[in-house]
Amino acid sequence: MDRGVAISGMGIVSAIGMNAKENFEALKKGQHGISEVELVDTILKENILVGEIKKSNQELEQILKLPTPNSFSRSSMLGMIAIKEAFRDAEIQVKDNTSMAFVNSTTVGGMDMVEKFYDSFLTDKKNQHYISVNDAGSNTHLMADYFNIKGFVTTISTACSSAANAIMLGARLIKSGRAEKVVVGGMDGLCKFTLNGFNTLMLQSNGFNKPFDDERVGLNLGEGAAYLILESQSSLQKRDKTPLAYLTGYANANDAYHQTASSEQGEGAFLAMKKAFEVAGIQPEQVDYINAHGTATPNNDLSEGRALLNFFENKIPDFSSTKPFTGHTLAAAASIEAVFSILALRENIIYPNLNFKTKMKEFDLTPQIEIKKKEVNTVLSNSFGFGGNCSSLIFEK
Numbered sequence: 017m018d019r020g021v022a023i024s025g026m027g028i029v030s031a032i033g034m035n036a037k038e039n040f041e042a043l044k045k046g047q048h049g050i051s052e053v054e055l056v057d058t059i060l061k062e063n064i065l066v067g068e069i070k071k072s073n074q075e076l077e078q079i080l081k082l083p084t085p086n087s088f089s090r091s092s093m094l095g096m097i098a099i100k101e102a103f104r105d106a107e108i109q110v111k112d113n114t115s116m117a118f119v120n121s122t123t124v125g126g127m128d129m130v131e132k133f134y135d136s137f138l139t140d141k142k143n144q145h146y147i148s149v150n151d152a153g154s155n156t157h158l159m160a161d162y163f164n165i166k167g168f169v170t171t172i173s174t175a176c177s178s179a180a181n182a183i184m185l186g187a188r189l190i191k192s193g194r195a196e197k198v199v200v201g202g203m204d205g206l207c208k209f210t211l212n213g214f215n216t217l218m219l220q221s222n223g224f225n226k227p228f229d230d231e232r233v234g235l236n237l238g239e240g241a242a243y244l245i246l247e248s249q250s251s252l253q254k255r256d257k258t259p260l261a262y263l264t265g266y267a268n269a270n271d272a273y274h275q276t277a278s279s280e281q282g283e284g285a286f287l288a289m290k291k292a293f294e295v296a297g298i299q300p301e302q303v304d305y306i307n308a309h310g311t312a313t314p315n316n317d318l319s320e321g322r323a324l325l326n327f328f329e330n331k332i333p334d335f336s337s338t339k340p341f342t343g344h345t346l347a348a349a350a351s352i353e354a355v356f357s358i359l360a361l362r363e364n365i366i367y368p369n370l371n372f373k374t375k376m377k378e379f380d381l382t383p384q385i386e387i388k389k390k391e392v393n394t395v396l397s398n399s400f401g402f403g404g405n406c407s408s409l410i411f412e413k
Contacts, residue, residue, distance in 0.1 A: 039356070
């Protein structure tokens with residue numbers, strides 16, 4: 017029987033941990049990683065809270081044993097640490113990667129380094145090499161070279177649904193026989209560009225984000241990276257490797273409602289979920305847990321809530337947003353939450369929606385607010401981006 021696409025390894029770096037074990041311990045204990053900005057030189061330091069990884073670029077270079085100077089951005093270094101863990105988890109050696117494919121996602125790319133040295137580029141030549149890695153694709157190819165990946169390599173940037181779409185493309189490469197192993201996921205570091213951009217949109221909170229709460233005012237941006245190793249059944253059999261889980265459903269839909277907002281009725285989100293369930297060949301009542309997109313912005317939570325109520329016909333399973341733990345990690349969000357979904361399947365656990373107190377007045381929806389042990393066989397993970405770019409993934413044991 018076709019169980020979908022196997023997941024043989026995973027790796028993660030976020031504000032609550034530098035690997036999967038640390039992340040899970042924080043989720044289980046309800047320990048968030050939201051704090052004041054320390055590592056980005058921004059005028060917004062006193063006005064916002066973020067999910068920042070408290071390691072400098074120099075510390076990341078040391079972890080990866082990179083030469084100095086190098087052209088790796090903060091985003092790509094976070095990504096490389098996560099990919100290393102995914103390879104270890106999948107029991108794959110770097111020398112075995114030549115035929116592997118790599119579908120990466122990012123919104124920041126190398127902007128964090130370029131903006132740092134922008135004012136001195138014309139007068140100080142020693143940092144000009146960062147100009148060549150400003151764009152997202154250049155970061156991906158540097159990472160591919162680092163890991164000796166010689167197969168199909170590409171980059172996806174669709175805002176907050178980026179990593180979900182990377183995972184979906186990787187699954188299609190496996191299903192079509194174009195690849196036997198694919199590294200999929202996303203990465204984004206904090207930088208002034210995104211901090212200033214979301215501040216201009218008035219979408220950031222100066223307190224802790226409160227998904228699906230009536231008094232929510234905005235999100236906390238975060239940084240991080242997470243990657244999965246997708247693998248064909250024949251490849252797993254050759255290696256005698258047991259998968260962590262299966263990706264059985266995936267879909268993307270675009271409601272094209274507004275450049276920086278989702279449809280108020282959640283049409284794109286509804287269609288993404290509908291198509292993902294059709295791909296998985298399961299019914300909505302088979303879902304045990306929904307990892308919601310849940311950004312804590314007024315528009316997103318209203319849109320997603322209506323989509324969930326419409327799709328599940330008012331019989332919504334246990335759901336929560338994990339962004340109060342990590343912040344909204346933009347292009348990395350869907351892959352970070354994919355790792356959380358797999359951990360939920362493995363550990364039979366549902367995470368709390370931190371900071372929730374008051375139900376939204378528009379509908380009767382209450383997320384899971386305490387850690388919950390239950391049998392979890394199927395998880396739906398939603399990721400909805402700017403421009404109405406909506407994606408849904410379904411993971412099963």
